[in-house]
Amino acid sequence: MSDLRLLADGVGEPAWLRRSLIAIAVSFMAVFLLLPLANIFHAALSEGWRVFLASLHDENAAQAIRLSLVSTAAAVLISGVFGLAAAWLLGRHKIPGHGFWVAILDLPFAISPVVAGLMFVLLFGLDGWFGPWLDRHNIQIIFAKPGIVLVTAFVTFPFVARELLPLVQALGPEAEEAAMLLGASPWQTFWRVILPALKWGLLYGVILCASRAMGEFGAVSVVSGHIRGETMTLPLHIEAVYNEYQFGAAFACASLLSLMALVSLALKSFVAWRAQRELESQ
Amino acid sequence: MNRFLRSLLLLASLGTALQAQDVKLLNVSYDPTRELYQAINPAFAAHWKAKTGQTVTISQSHGGSGKQARSVIDGLPADVVTLALAHDIDALATQRQLLPVDWQKRLPGNSSPYLSTVVFLVRAGNPKGIRDWNDLLKPGVQVITPNPKTSGGARWNYLAAWGQALKQKDGSEAKARAYITELFKRVPVLDSGARGATTTFVERGLGDVLLAWENEALLVTEGTGKGKFQIVLPSTSILAEPSVAWVDKVVQKKGTAAVAKAYLEFLYTPEAQKIIAQNGYRPSDPKALKAAGSRFPQLKLFTIADAFGGWDRAHDAHFKDGGSFDQIVVRK
Incomplete structure (x- = not known):
């Protein structure tokens, strides 16, 4: 009893x-x-609503917010497409050195963001492998927006791939083979059979990826060049204005970034909940 | 069709003509000059427009002086660099021939259009009675200064403290070393940058005295910390000479040589010198310095060249791995 x-x-x-x-x-x-x-x-809000709104409307802040959104979108797209491809390749096919490649997926998590940034400087900087060629052709990658997008995509790459890999493995080839046998084209199979099965995982990975991309500081700081009104992202802008004694403005921008993080947290929970419900109803 | 083509061509040529009217400069600088160049840039743009009809827009990049030099070496396309110390611009010349080694001779006053010095910032009323360098060693006094390994500003502080001990009547290397050793025993935290140290002192309320550039100290006493802090000028200090240069390799490639040079020469005009004084830097032009009046009291100033034999030697003796700073920190 x-x-x-x-x-x-x-x-x-x-x-x-x-x-x-x-x-x-x-x-x-x-x-x-x-x-x-x-x-x-x-x-x-300590300095009032007026300061709060003005600091978000400030030309440099607006540019930083725009660049953060653009580089987040680009990073999500890159990590999404390549993450899907990587998960597919590793989840469905036995390629030579399989375990090694799966481990490599996590490399961006293991490496410090500062080192990640420096890796790209070593590739695309003037001293780097591609530096002299890029310089001759007047292409600016590092200390410009392409560099920011690249490092952001690099540090967020594992989110989608990691999320999808177990799903692809669990999915198995049966449904696909059936679709092919019934005469579906590879594209149709992808859009009608594979993607629906992976959609919640993909969405979950994309949200994680986006929230990390928005907040990325270390790697972006190394490759940004810190040009005001051009290559500042929101986290860099926050640090800069904080160091310029504009504490109200710094925290106004920080609260915006936190708000974006909270929204992605809510979205993430929602996606997890929907996925769970769908699973239960099946 | 023919007319359409011709008008298209006309439009295209108009477009390029318009573009030729616009020129962009990138000024890569160190942290505390942001407000200064924000005031200088529109003044220069107006000056250049009146002189040539061209519209010039100037972008600014700020960061630690050493880090900024590194970025330019790695390919940040700076038309002009305006850094905290000549040593950092020397690196552009020695590591990647971006400009000639004798760049410092190209503009007046060793290419330093504005100067500063290291002063003491204390809490209002000067409760610990700090008047000169020796008072920093009084019992119970805590000193805030950033890490000279990472901060350009901190190196000036360090050399100011070392140099004043050297310059005293019975000064010697050994006495200077002893002074610095005692001084760093009184530093509770070593921030990595000058702004970080200022925040530690002003916002977090740590320490009794902050070693700071005069312009940084003025920014506090006239801005955020008005009424809560005051500046103490020591009897002797160092003459800080932030240097400016156009980057030959970059301006040749971009075709901005003339405007980049004019931008830096503009810094020496009475108009710019006045803006410089307003922003807390000492104008290099004696007339402008005099016009600024009591804001910049006179004190004995020594240069890096006469106390240490130049930046290269100062760097090797004090900040290189195993230099005097390392020895002091290890002993502590």
């Missing part, structure tokens, strides 16, 4: 211990996560 009671409670620890453990966990979350986040919004 008493064993049953314990089972019903779900735990064997005395109530006071349970309560204090919960209290510790909750207060830790509050102090470490919620309080600093709330404080950003508080600081953003």
Whole structure:
């Protein structure tokens, strides 16, 4: 009987211990996560709404927001397409050195963003492999927008590929083979059979990728060149204005970035919930 | 059809003609000059428009002086560099022949259109009674200065402290080393950049005295920290000479040599010198310095050249791996 009671409670620890453990966990979350986040919004509005709006409308801030959005979109597109391709290749086919390639997918996670940025400087900088050729043809990659997009895509690459790899493996080749046998073209098979099966995973990966891309600082800082009004992203802009004693403006932009992060968090949870429901209904 | 083609051609040529009217410059600078060049740029644009009819737009890039030099070496297409110390511009000449080695002789005053010095920023009322360098070693005084390994500004602070000890009546290398060793025992945090150190002192309230460039200190006492801080001028300090240069390789390629050169020469005009004084830098033109009046009191200033024999030697003796700074930090 008493064993049953314990089972019903779900735990064997005395109530006071349970309560204090919960209290510790909750207060830790509050102090470490919620309080600093709330404080950003508080600081953003500390100099009033006018300063808040003006700092977001500022020419340089607007450019930084635009560049962040553009480079995020480009990075998502690149990581999405190549992540899908990589997951497909590794999930469906046994290529030589399979385990090695799967491990390599995680390389961008393992490497520090600063090193990632420097890798691109070593490739495309004047001293780099392609530097002299690019210079002769007047193509600017590093210290310009293409460089920012490239490093952002690099650091966010694993999100989509990692998310899709297990799904592709679980999907198996049967549905595809059936579609092909019934006369579907490869494109039709891709759009009608494969993509629907992967869509929630893809969406989940894309959201993770986007939220990381928006916030990326280290790698972008190395390749940006920090040209005001041209190659600043939102995180770089926040650091710059903070260092210029414009604390209100810095926190206004920081609150915008946090807001974008919260939105992607909500989207992510929504996608996970929908995917779960779909799975259960099947 | 023929008429259509001709008008198209006309439009195209008009387009290129219009483009020829526009010229873009990139000024790669260090952190605290942003406000200065934001004020200089429109003045120069107006000046250039009146002189040539061309519209010039100037983009700015700011960061740590050493990092900025590195970026230009790696391919950041700077038409002009306006960095914290000549040593960083020397690197452009020695590591990648982007400009001639004797670039410093091309503009007046060793290519330094504006100057500064290292001063003390203390809390209002000067509660610890700090008047000169020796007061920094008084018991209970905490000093804030950034890390000379990473910050150009910190190197000026370091050399100012070293040089003043050297310049005293009974000064010697050994006494200077002893002074610096004692000084760094009083530094609770070494920030990586000058702005970071200022924030530590002003916003976080750490330390009793901040070693800072005069323009940075003026920015605090006349701006964010008005009434809460005051500047103390030591009897002796270092003459900081931020240097400017056009980058020959870049301007040749972009075809911006004339306007880049004019931009830097403009910095020496009375109009620009006045803006320089307004932004807390000491004008290099004595007349402009005098006109700025009591904002820049006189003090004994020594240069890198006369106290240390130039940047190369100062760098090798103090900041290279194993230099005097490393020895002091290790001993601490």
